[in-house]
Amino acid sequence: MIAGTGRAVVLLSGGLDSATVLAMATDEGLECHALSFDYGQRHSAELEAATEVASAAGVTDHRVATIDLRLFGGSALTDDIDVPTDRSVDEMGSGIPVTYVPARNTIFLSFGLAFAEVIGAGDIFIGVNSVDYSGYPDCRPDYVAAYERMANLATKAGVEGGQLRIRTPLIQLTKADIIRRGLELGVDYGLTVSCYDPDRAGACGVCDACTLRRRGFAEAGAHDPIAYRGGPTTG
C-alpha cells in the first residue's frame, strides 16, 4: 500500500470517539482537515462540540457540510421516533437499533472522499466501532474494506495510481480502551457530547450512548468530566 500524502480528512461528530480519532491522526503527524455534518440532528450540541474539539486539536481547517437526511426519514435520530432509554448493554446488542440512520456512514464517507480528493488527502479517518455498535451494518470491518476498494475506483487519485485509505483506528477497541488512549493523548472529553438527547442541564445519562459512555469511563477507571442531568456522574 502506498504511503499517505501527509494530509488527512477526519470525520468529526463532536462525540467521544471521533475526538479520540482526531487526536490519533494528529499524533501520527498528519495535517488534519476536520469535516462535520449538519444532517438534521434533533439537537445542535453535537456540532458545537465538534467545533470546540477541532479548535482544541488545532486542525488545519474544519468544514461543516449541510445535508438533509430528514428528506428520507427512517431513524430516531432524525425523525420523531423515541430514543430508547435505560437499556442494558446486552439489550442494545441485538438487531439494528432505531438510532441507526440509513446509509449515514456511506454518505459521510462520500463527502469525506470528495474533500480528500480536492485537497489531496491520502487518508480518511472515521470513528466507527464494531464492538459497541455491532448492530450497525456500516460499522463493520468488511463494510469499511468494501468502501475503501470502491473509493479507490471512484476517484482521480485511484485512476492515476494513488491509494486512498479509510482509517478506522477504533474499530476493534472497547469504549474503555478508546478513553484510555484518548486520555494518553490529552483529549479533553469535557468538550465532547455523546448523549442522544442532551439539554442545557447536561446529558440524559440513560440513552444507549450515555450508557456506553458511562460504562466506558467506569471500566477505564477515569472520571467523566461532562455534566449529567440529575447530578454528578455515577460512571
Place this chain on the structure above:
Amino acid sequence: MIAGTGRAVVLLSGGLDSATVLAMATDEGLECHALSFDYGQRHSAELEAATEVASAAGVTDHRVATIDLRLFGGSALTDDIDVPTDRSVDEMGSGIPVTYVPARNTIFLSFGLAFAEVIGAGDIFIGVNSVDYSGYPDCRPDYVAAYERMANLATKAGVEGGQLRIRTPLIQLTKADIIRRGLELGVDYGLTVSCYDPDRAGACGVCDACTLRRRGFAEAGAHDPIAYRGGPTTG
C-alpha cells in the same frame, strides 16, 4: 441474485441520459421513486427539467436533496472554472475533464442508497455511461460493481439477506443507442437539458455535453427538439 422488490430509486438529473433510464425502469414495471440533487449547479434549468421529466413519466414521487458540493470546490460545474467549448469528441476522450465533480456519483448513489433503504427499493438506477464519459472514474463498470458490493454490506437489507442492485442500463451504449431506445419508449427529449451553460435562448451548442448530444441525435437520424442559441439545431 435475488429479484428486486418491484420498487426502484431512479437518480434523475434532467438530462437526456437519466430521462431514458427512468423510461427503461418504468418499462420494467417498477414503481419508480425519482431523486434529484440541488448541488450548487451553476444553473437551475437542470432541476426544472428533472421535475418535468419526472412528472411526464408519472413517477410515484420525486424528491430533491440539497447538498453543497461547493463546500469543497474542484470542478468547472460548481466552481468559477470555465467550461471548455468547441472540443471535438476525440479531444474530450483523453484524461479527466474539468467538468468532473469529485466523488459526485458516489455521493449521489449514497443518497440513493439511503432512500432505497427507507422505502424498501431493491434497485437504484443511475444513467452513467462509460462510452462518452470514459474520462470520469466513477462512470466505469468496475466502479459500479464495487459500489454495489459496498452497498450490500452497508445496509439493513444487506445484513438481513436482501440484495440491492445498482442498475446502469446505459453504461455500454452510445449516445445514439440511448436516444433510439428512449424514442422507442416515448421519451420527450424536448423536456431535457444537457448543456453545461444554458440560458433562456437555449443550449449553447458548443460545450462537451451539447457536442455529444448533437452528434447522438445526428447518428440516430433523429431530430433534437430543444432550442439552441443562434438558431435551429444543426445536429
